[in-house]
Amino acid sequence: MSREEAKNPGGPCTVHVCLNHRDPAMGRPSCYERGSLALKRELEKLLAGKVEVRPATCMGCCDRGPTVRIETASGERLLVRSDAATVLIELGIKPAQDGASPGST
Numbered sequence: 001m002s003r004e005e006a007k008n009p010g011g012p013c014t015v016h017v018c019l020n021h022r023d024p025a026m027g028r029p030s031c032y033e034r035g036s037l038a039l040k041r042e043l044e045k046l047l048a049g050k051v052e053v054r055p056a057t058c059m060g061c062c063d064r065g066p067t068v069r070i071e072t073a074s075g076e077r078l079l080v081r082s083d084a085a086t087v088l089i090e091l092g093i094k095p096a097q098d099g100a101s102p103g104s105t
């Protein structure tokens, strides 16, 4: 995925957030324990009407989660230790300074 494609929120683009949850007793971390559900909800709010946000299963980066995959028609990009601001930047959307949705007044 090129940066130009990601900057086009009107183009075909989907953000997948890993919501895999493991019992901590298993001794292996999961994105859910690292806050991926809150991240997904925040992205759904920030990207409403611009980019589709979907739940995803494990992408193999469990110890570096929350893991997010940005998918376009021409490819994908995996982000680890993700937060909403990083995802917005990858999409070419400037994060709002006051916590309001990007583009709101």
Ligand code: FES
Pocket: 018, 019, 020, 021, 029, 030, 031, 032, 057, 058, 059, 060, 061, 062, 063, 065, 066, 067
């Ligand atoms: S638990 Fe999210 S990448 Fe494995």
